[in-house]
Amino acid sequence: MCQGPMHDFLAALPKCEQHMHLEGSLEPGLLFDLALRNNVKIPSAEEDPAFESATSLLQRYRKFTSLDDFLHYYFIGMSVLITPADFEALAYAYFQRAHADNVVHAEVFFDPQAHTGRGVSYEIVMEGFTQAQARAQADFGISSELIVCILRHLPPASGHEMYHSALPHLQSGVIRGLGLSSTEKGNPPSLYQLTYAHAKSQGFNLTAHAGEEAEVDYMASALYDLQVQRVDHGIKLPQDPSLMAEFAQRKILITMCPLSNVELRCVSAVHELPVRTYLDHGVPFSINSDDPAYFGGYVLDNYCAVQDAFSLSVHEWARIVTASIQGSWCSEDRKKAMLEHLNNVLAKFAN
Numbered sequence: 001m002c003q004g005p006m007h008d009f010l011a012a013l014p015k016c017e018q019h020m021h022l023e024g025s026l027e028p029g030l031l032f033d034l035a036l037r038n039n040v041k042i043p044s045a046e047e048d049p050a051f052e053s054a055t056s057l058l059q060r061y062r063k064f065t066s067l068d069d070f071l072h073y074y075f076i077g078m079s080v081l082i083t084p085a086d087f088e089a090l091a092y093a094y095f096q097r098a099h100a101d102n103v104v105h106a107e108v109f110f111d112p113q114a115h116t117g118r119g120v121s122y123e124i125v126m127e128g129f130t131q132a133q134a135r136a137q138a139d140f141g142i143s144s145e146l147i148v149c150i151l152r153h154l155p156p157a158s159g160h161e162m163y164h165s166a167l168p169h170l171q172s173g174v175i176r177g178l179g180l181s182s183t184e185k186g187n188p189p190s191l192y193q194l195t196y197a198h199a200k201s202q203g204f205n206l207t208a209h210a211g212e213e214a215e216v217d218y219m220a221s222a223l224y225d226l227q228v229q230r231v232d233h234g235i236k237l238p239q240d241p242s243l244m245a246e247f248a249q250r251k252i253l254i255t256m257c258p259l260s261n262v263e264l265r266c267v268s269a270v271h272e273l274p275v276r277t278y279l280d281h282g283v284p285f286s287i288n289s290d291d292p293a294y295f296g297g298y299v300l301d302n303y304c305a306v307q308d309a310f311s312l313s314v315h316e317w318a319r320i321v322t323a324s325i326q327g328s329w330c331s332e333d334r335k336k337a338m339l340e341h342l343n344n345v346l347a348k349f350a351n
Contacts, residue, residue, distance in 0.1 A: 002307040009314060009349045010303045014104040014341040016324040017288050017299050019232050019255035021109045021149075021181070022087075022129065024291025025094035026077045028054035028061075034080035034089075042076060061294045067213055067264050068183060070294060071153075078114050087128025088135075095136035095144070097292075101300035104338055105328055107145045109179055113154055113162050122165050130174065145176035145329055147207065150195065152180055152187035160195045170204050176329045177205030179232065180222075184214045189221040196226040205229060205329045207255070211236035212266055216243060223252065230327060233257060235266065237283065238274050248282040253327035258305050259297040260290035271309040279316055286324035318346055 002010060032054055035042045045052040050060035050073075057073075064070045081087055091108070098106055110129060112122050129146060136142045148166045150159030159180075169175040178199045180192055189208050199206055208226055211219040212233035219236060220243055222228050234254035237244040247254070258270045267273055278285050287306055292298045297305065306312065312320075325338045 002304040005349075006307055007304065009345075010307060010317070011102060011300060012345045012348070013102065013303070013317065013321050014338055014345065015102055015299055015303075015321070016105045016107070016286060016328050016338065017098065017103050018107045018230070018253070018286050018324065018328065019109070019257055019288035019290055020094070020106060021111070021291050022091050022094060023078050023081070023111055023114065024074065025097070025293050026081075026090055027093065027293045028057040030089065030093060031057070031077050031080055034082075034086055038080060038082045038086070040080045040082070042079065062263075062296060064263050064294075065265065070264060070291070071183065074291065074294065075114060078111075079118065081115065082120060084124050084128040084131065087125055088132045091129050091132030092135055095132060095140060095142055097298055099136075099140040099142060101298050103142060103299055104341065105143045105325075105330055105334065107147055107176065107329060109147050109149045109181060111149050111151055111181065112166065113151045113158060116162070126169065126174075143330055143334055146174065147177040147179045148175050149179040149181040150192060151182040152191070153183040156191045156195070159192060163195050163199070170199070171202070177207060180208035180226070181232070184209060184212055184218065188214075188218055190225045193225050200227050207232055209233055212261070213264070216240045219243065223247070228252070230255060233261070234285075235261060235273055238277050244281055244283060248284075251284055251327075253323060254278065254283060254285035255288050256285050257288050257290035258302050260295045263295045269309070270305045273309075275306055275310050279319065284323035284327055285320065286327065287320060314346065314349060318342065
Protein backbone atom coordinates (compact mmCIF):
# COMPACT_ATOMS: atom_id res chain seq x y z
CA MET A 1 0.00 0.00 0.00
CA CYS A 2 1.17 3.53 -0.96
CA GLN A 3 4.74 2.40 -1.51
CA GLY A 4 7.52 4.82 -2.37
CA PRO A 5 8.19 8.33 -1.05
CA MET A 6 4.60 8.94 0.03
CA HIS A 7 4.68 5.88 2.25
CA ASP A 8 7.79 7.14 4.00
CA PHE A 9 6.11 10.52 4.41
CA LEU A 10 2.91 9.03 5.81
CA ALA A 11 4.86 6.84 8.21
CA ALA A 12 6.81 9.86 9.46
CA LEU A 13 3.76 12.04 10.11
CA PRO A 14 3.00 12.59 13.81
CA LYS A 15 -0.45 11.11 14.16
CA CYS A 16 -3.32 11.92 16.50
CA GLU A 17 -5.90 9.19 16.82
CA GLN A 18 -9.30 10.33 18.07
CA HIS A 19 -11.48 7.37 17.16
CA MET A 20 -10.20 4.10 18.59
CA HIS A 21 -12.10 1.81 20.94
CA LEU A 22 -9.72 0.18 23.41
CA GLU A 23 -11.90 -2.91 23.54
CA GLY A 24 -11.66 -2.97 19.73
CA SER A 25 -7.88 -3.43 19.88
CA LEU A 26 -8.19 -6.89 21.47
CA GLU A 27 -6.21 -9.10 19.10
CA PRO A 28 -7.36 -12.75 18.86
CA GLY A 29 -4.13 -14.05 20.41
CA LEU A 30 -4.61 -11.96 23.54
CA LEU A 31 -8.31 -12.87 23.59
CA PHE A 32 -7.50 -16.59 23.72
CA ASP A 33 -4.73 -16.06 26.29
CA LEU A 34 -6.99 -14.09 28.64
CA ALA A 35 -9.88 -16.55 28.23
CA LEU A 36 -7.56 -19.34 29.35
CA ARG A 37 -5.99 -17.34 32.17
CA ASN A 38 -9.33 -16.17 33.55
CA ASN A 39 -11.24 -19.41 32.87
CA VAL A 40 -13.78 -17.53 30.75
CA LYS A 41 -15.98 -19.63 28.48
CA ILE A 42 -15.94 -18.43 24.90
CA PRO A 43 -17.71 -20.26 22.04
CA SER A 44 -16.25 -23.63 21.16
CA ALA A 45 -15.26 -24.48 17.60
CA GLU A 46 -18.40 -26.65 17.44
CA GLU A 47 -20.59 -23.70 18.41
CA ASP A 48 -18.80 -21.29 16.07
CA PRO A 49 -15.98 -22.53 13.80
CA ALA A 50 -14.40 -19.07 13.98
CA PHE A 51 -13.18 -19.92 17.48
CA GLU A 52 -11.12 -22.91 16.37
CA SER A 53 -7.98 -20.76 16.58
CA ALA A 54 -6.71 -17.18 16.63
CA THR A 55 -6.10 -17.47 12.89
CA SER A 56 -9.63 -18.64 12.08
CA LEU A 57 -11.11 -15.92 14.27
CA LEU A 58 -9.08 -13.30 12.44
CA GLN A 59 -10.33 -14.72 9.14
CA ARG A 60 -13.93 -14.42 10.37
CA TYR A 61 -13.31 -10.79 11.20
CA ARG A 62 -12.68 -10.17 7.50
CA LYS A 63 -16.26 -11.26 6.73
CA PHE A 64 -18.43 -8.91 8.78
CA THR A 65 -21.76 -8.23 7.09
CA SER A 66 -22.95 -5.32 9.24
CA LEU A 67 -22.30 -3.28 12.35
CA ASP A 68 -24.38 -5.69 14.43
CA ASP A 69 -22.48 -8.70 13.06
CA PHE A 70 -19.25 -7.05 14.20
CA LEU A 71 -20.70 -6.13 17.60
CA HIS A 72 -21.58 -9.78 18.24
CA TYR A 73 -17.88 -10.69 18.17
CA TYR A 74 -16.84 -7.44 19.82
CA PHE A 75 -18.85 -8.20 22.96
CA ILE A 76 -17.68 -11.83 23.07
CA GLY A 77 -14.13 -10.50 23.07
CA MET A 78 -14.83 -8.15 25.95
CA SER A 79 -15.93 -11.06 28.12
CA VAL A 80 -12.33 -12.17 28.73
CA LEU A 81 -11.36 -8.86 30.40
CA ILE A 82 -11.66 -9.39 34.16
CA THR A 83 -8.79 -7.90 36.18
CA PRO A 84 -6.98 -4.54 36.14
CA ALA A 85 -3.99 -6.37 34.62
CA ASP A 86 -6.18 -7.52 31.70
CA PHE A 87 -7.31 -3.98 30.90
CA GLU A 88 -3.75 -2.71 31.25
CA ALA A 89 -2.44 -5.42 28.92
CA LEU A 90 -5.12 -4.59 26.36
CA ALA A 91 -4.46 -0.86 26.34
CA TYR A 92 -0.68 -1.13 26.51
CA ALA A 93 -0.66 -3.50 23.52
CA TYR A 94 -2.57 -0.84 21.57
CA PHE A 95 -0.19 1.95 22.60
CA GLN A 96 2.80 -0.20 21.65
CA ARG A 97 1.32 -0.88 18.21
CA ALA A 98 0.30 2.76 17.78
CA HIS A 99 3.84 3.88 18.59
CA ALA A 100 5.07 1.79 15.67
CA ASP A 101 2.78 3.88 13.43
CA ASN A 102 4.13 7.12 14.92
CA VAL A 103 0.97 7.93 16.88
CA VAL A 104 2.02 10.70 19.27
CA HIS A 105 -1.38 11.42 20.84
CA ALA A 106 -4.38 9.12 21.24
CA GLU A 107 -7.88 9.87 22.49
CA VAL A 108 -9.40 6.47 23.10
CA PHE A 109 -12.94 5.29 23.77
CA PHE A 110 -13.95 2.75 26.41
CA ASP A 111 -17.29 1.18 27.35
CA PRO A 112 -17.88 0.76 31.10
CA GLN A 113 -21.43 -0.58 30.68
CA ALA A 114 -20.11 -3.57 28.74
CA HIS A 115 -18.04 -4.49 31.80
CA THR A 116 -20.21 -3.49 34.76
CA GLY A 117 -23.09 -5.40 33.15
CA ARG A 118 -21.08 -8.63 33.52
CA GLY A 119 -19.84 -7.96 37.04
CA VAL A 120 -16.55 -6.15 36.39
CA SER A 121 -16.48 -2.91 38.34
CA TYR A 122 -15.91 0.51 36.84
CA GLU A 123 -12.95 0.93 39.20
CA ILE A 124 -11.20 -2.17 37.79
CA VAL A 125 -11.56 -0.85 34.25
CA MET A 126 -10.21 2.58 35.16
CA GLU A 127 -7.29 1.17 37.15
CA GLY A 128 -6.08 -0.92 34.23
CA PHE A 129 -6.50 1.75 31.56
CA THR A 130 -4.88 4.57 33.54
CA GLN A 131 -1.89 2.34 34.36
CA ALA A 132 -1.45 1.63 30.65
CA GLN A 133 -1.65 5.34 29.86
CA ALA A 134 1.12 6.11 32.33
CA ARG A 135 3.31 3.34 30.91
CA ALA A 136 2.74 4.52 27.33
CA GLN A 137 3.71 8.06 28.26
CA ALA A 138 6.88 6.84 30.00
CA ASP A 139 7.90 4.24 27.42
CA PHE A 140 6.83 5.86 24.13
CA GLY A 141 6.11 9.51 24.85
CA ILE A 142 2.51 9.01 23.73
CA SER A 143 0.08 11.40 25.39
CA SER A 144 -3.45 10.08 25.70
CA GLU A 145 -6.95 10.92 26.89
CA LEU A 146 -9.88 8.66 27.79
CA ILE A 147 -13.36 9.19 26.36
CA VAL A 148 -16.12 7.33 28.18
CA CYS A 149 -18.87 6.03 25.88
CA ILE A 150 -22.56 5.43 26.40
CA LEU A 151 -23.68 2.21 24.68
CA ARG A 152 -26.78 3.10 22.70
CA HIS A 153 -28.06 -0.48 22.34
CA LEU A 154 -28.80 -0.30 26.08
CA PRO A 155 -31.59 1.85 27.59
CA PRO A 156 -30.71 5.56 27.82
CA ALA A 157 -31.30 5.38 31.58
CA SER A 158 -28.44 2.88 31.85
CA GLY A 159 -26.15 5.29 30.02
CA HIS A 160 -27.21 8.14 32.28
CA GLU A 161 -26.41 6.04 35.35
CA MET A 162 -22.99 5.14 33.95
CA TYR A 163 -22.32 8.81 33.20
CA HIS A 164 -22.93 9.72 36.84
CA SER A 165 -20.51 6.98 37.91
CA ALA A 166 -17.89 8.57 35.66
CA LEU A 167 -18.60 12.14 36.80
CA PRO A 168 -15.72 12.38 39.32
CA HIS A 169 -13.22 11.35 36.65
CA LEU A 170 -14.77 13.71 34.11
CA GLN A 171 -14.60 16.56 36.60
CA SER A 172 -10.97 15.82 37.47
CA GLY A 173 -9.92 15.43 33.83
CA VAL A 174 -8.85 11.79 34.18
CA ILE A 175 -11.58 11.23 31.58
CA ARG A 176 -11.45 13.95 28.94
CA GLY A 177 -14.81 13.58 27.22
CA LEU A 178 -18.15 11.83 26.73
CA GLY A 179 -19.05 9.77 23.67
CA LEU A 180 -21.93 7.72 22.26
CA SER A 181 -21.31 4.43 20.43
CA SER A 182 -22.71 0.99 19.51
CA THR A 183 -25.74 0.22 17.32
CA GLU A 184 -26.62 3.43 15.49
CA LYS A 185 -29.82 2.76 13.54
CA GLY A 186 -32.91 3.02 15.71
CA ASN A 187 -31.01 4.80 18.48
CA PRO A 188 -30.92 8.47 17.43
CA PRO A 189 -28.76 10.96 19.34
CA SER A 190 -31.86 12.77 20.59
CA LEU A 191 -32.51 9.92 23.05
CA TYR A 192 -29.48 11.05 25.04
CA GLN A 193 -30.27 14.75 25.37
CA LEU A 194 -30.69 14.61 29.16
CA THR A 195 -27.23 13.19 29.76
CA TYR A 196 -25.55 15.42 27.20
CA ALA A 197 -27.28 18.54 28.51
CA HIS A 198 -25.83 17.89 31.95
CA ALA A 199 -22.39 17.20 30.47
CA LYS A 200 -22.62 20.40 28.43
CA SER A 201 -23.48 22.38 31.57
CA GLN A 202 -20.32 21.00 33.20
CA GLY A 203 -18.15 22.10 30.29
CA PHE A 204 -17.14 18.56 29.27
CA ASN A 205 -15.94 17.69 25.78
CA LEU A 206 -18.65 15.95 23.77
CA THR A 207 -18.69 13.67 20.76
CA ALA A 208 -21.03 11.04 19.30
CA HIS A 209 -21.03 8.35 16.64
CA ALA A 210 -23.37 9.50 13.87
CA GLY A 211 -23.62 9.19 10.11
CA GLU A 212 -22.00 5.77 9.89
CA GLU A 213 -24.87 3.43 8.96
CA ALA A 214 -27.65 5.94 9.67
CA GLU A 215 -28.29 8.94 7.46
CA VAL A 216 -27.24 12.57 7.80
CA ASP A 217 -30.17 13.46 10.09
CA TYR A 218 -28.34 11.62 12.88
CA MET A 219 -25.40 13.97 12.35
CA ALA A 220 -27.74 16.97 12.55
CA SER A 221 -29.20 15.59 15.77
CA ALA A 222 -25.74 15.09 17.26
CA LEU A 223 -24.89 18.70 16.48
CA TYR A 224 -28.15 20.36 17.50
CA ASP A 225 -29.61 18.04 20.15
CA LEU A 226 -26.38 16.98 21.83
CA GLN A 227 -24.26 20.05 20.98
CA VAL A 228 -21.16 17.99 20.29
CA GLN A 229 -17.79 19.45 19.36
CA ARG A 230 -17.02 16.59 17.00
CA VAL A 231 -18.75 13.66 15.28
CA ASP A 232 -17.38 10.13 14.96
CA HIS A 233 -17.53 8.44 11.53
CA GLY A 234 -19.66 11.25 10.05
CA ILE A 235 -19.47 10.21 6.40
CA LYS A 236 -22.99 11.32 5.39
CA LEU A 237 -22.58 15.13 5.26
CA PRO A 238 -22.66 15.26 1.43
CA GLN A 239 -26.37 14.38 1.71
CA ASP A 240 -26.98 17.85 3.23
CA PRO A 241 -24.81 20.64 1.77
CA SER A 242 -26.12 23.25 4.21
CA LEU A 243 -25.26 21.07 7.21
CA MET A 244 -21.86 20.37 5.67
CA ALA A 245 -21.28 24.12 5.40
CA GLU A 246 -22.18 24.53 9.07
CA PHE A 247 -19.75 21.77 10.11
CA ALA A 248 -17.05 23.58 8.16
CA GLN A 249 -17.94 27.00 9.57
CA ARG A 250 -18.04 25.73 13.17
CA LYS A 251 -14.95 23.55 12.69
CA ILE A 252 -16.71 20.39 13.91
CA LEU A 253 -14.14 17.64 13.55
CA ILE A 254 -15.14 14.41 11.80
CA THR A 255 -13.22 11.35 13.04
CA MET A 256 -13.26 9.22 9.92
CA CYS A 257 -12.43 5.48 9.94
CA PRO A 258 -11.85 4.33 6.34
CA LEU A 259 -11.10 0.61 6.68
CA SER A 260 -13.84 0.21 9.28
CA ASN A 261 -16.38 1.76 6.91
CA VAL A 262 -15.42 -0.73 4.20
CA GLU A 263 -15.38 -3.75 6.53
CA LEU A 264 -18.85 -2.92 7.86
CA ARG A 265 -20.26 -2.36 4.35
CA CYS A 266 -21.00 1.33 4.91
CA VAL A 267 -19.15 1.85 1.63
CA SER A 268 -17.84 -0.74 -0.81
CA ALA A 269 -14.42 0.90 -1.18
CA VAL A 270 -12.36 3.67 0.39
CA HIS A 271 -12.65 5.85 -2.72
CA GLU A 272 -16.39 6.25 -1.97
CA LEU A 273 -15.67 8.13 1.27
CA PRO A 274 -16.06 11.94 1.22
CA VAL A 275 -12.36 12.64 1.76
CA ARG A 276 -12.02 14.88 -1.29
CA THR A 277 -15.41 16.49 -0.66
CA TYR A 278 -14.48 17.40 2.91
CA LEU A 279 -11.12 18.83 1.80
CA ASP A 280 -12.81 20.88 -0.90
CA HIS A 281 -15.48 22.21 1.48
CA GLY A 282 -13.25 22.88 4.48
CA VAL A 283 -14.71 20.20 6.76
CA PRO A 284 -11.98 19.24 9.28
CA PHE A 285 -11.45 15.51 9.70
CA SER A 286 -8.94 13.02 11.03
CA ILE A 287 -8.08 9.47 9.93
CA ASN A 288 -8.47 6.72 12.55
CA SER A 289 -8.56 2.95 13.02
CA ASP A 290 -11.80 2.49 15.04
CA ASP A 291 -11.48 -1.19 16.12
CA PRO A 292 -8.18 -2.20 14.53
CA ALA A 293 -8.01 -5.77 15.81
CA TYR A 294 -11.34 -6.47 14.10
CA PHE A 295 -10.98 -4.41 10.93
CA GLY A 296 -7.50 -5.43 9.85
CA GLY A 297 -5.74 -2.10 10.00
CA TYR A 298 -4.12 0.25 12.49
CA VAL A 299 -3.83 3.94 11.83
CA LEU A 300 -0.99 3.89 9.29
CA ASP A 301 -2.89 1.25 7.31
CA ASN A 302 -5.80 3.67 7.16
CA TYR A 303 -3.55 6.53 6.05
CA CYS A 304 -2.17 4.31 3.29
CA ALA A 305 -5.64 3.22 2.18
CA VAL A 306 -6.70 6.85 1.84
CA GLN A 307 -3.55 7.67 -0.11
CA ASP A 308 -4.14 4.76 -2.48
CA ALA A 309 -7.71 5.89 -3.06
CA PHE A 310 -7.20 9.65 -3.41
CA SER A 311 -3.52 10.32 -4.25
CA LEU A 312 -3.38 13.23 -1.82
CA SER A 313 -0.56 15.74 -1.87
CA VAL A 314 1.83 16.53 0.96
CA HIS A 315 -0.07 19.80 1.47
CA GLU A 316 -3.41 17.98 1.75
CA TRP A 317 -2.00 15.56 4.31
CA ALA A 318 -0.63 18.52 6.24
CA ARG A 319 -4.18 19.92 6.40
CA ILE A 320 -5.57 16.60 7.65
CA VAL A 321 -2.93 16.15 10.34
CA THR A 322 -3.18 19.81 11.39
CA ALA A 323 -6.95 19.39 11.81
CA SER A 324 -6.41 16.29 13.93
CA ILE A 325 -3.98 18.15 16.18
CA GLN A 326 -6.11 21.26 16.50
CA GLY A 327 -9.23 19.17 17.13
CA SER A 328 -7.63 17.21 19.96
CA TRP A 329 -8.67 17.64 23.59
CA CYS A 330 -5.16 17.89 25.00
CA SER A 331 -3.46 21.02 26.31
CA GLU A 332 -2.46 23.91 24.08
CA ASP A 333 1.18 23.25 24.94
CA ARG A 334 0.85 19.67 23.73
CA LYS A 335 -0.78 20.85 20.50
CA LYS A 336 2.04 23.32 19.96
CA ALA A 337 4.63 20.57 20.37
CA MET A 338 2.81 18.31 17.92
CA LEU A 339 2.50 21.10 15.35
CA GLU A 340 6.24 21.71 15.63
CA HIS A 341 6.81 17.99 15.06
CA LEU A 342 4.58 18.15 11.99
CA ASN A 343 6.44 21.17 10.62
CA ASN A 344 9.76 19.34 11.01
CA VAL A 345 8.42 16.39 9.02
CA LEU A 346 7.04 18.69 6.32
CA ALA A 347 10.39 20.44 6.02
CA LYS A 348 12.15 17.09 5.62
CA PHE A 349 9.83 16.02 2.80
CA ALA A 350 9.48 19.46 1.17
CA ASN A 351 11.49 18.35 -1.83
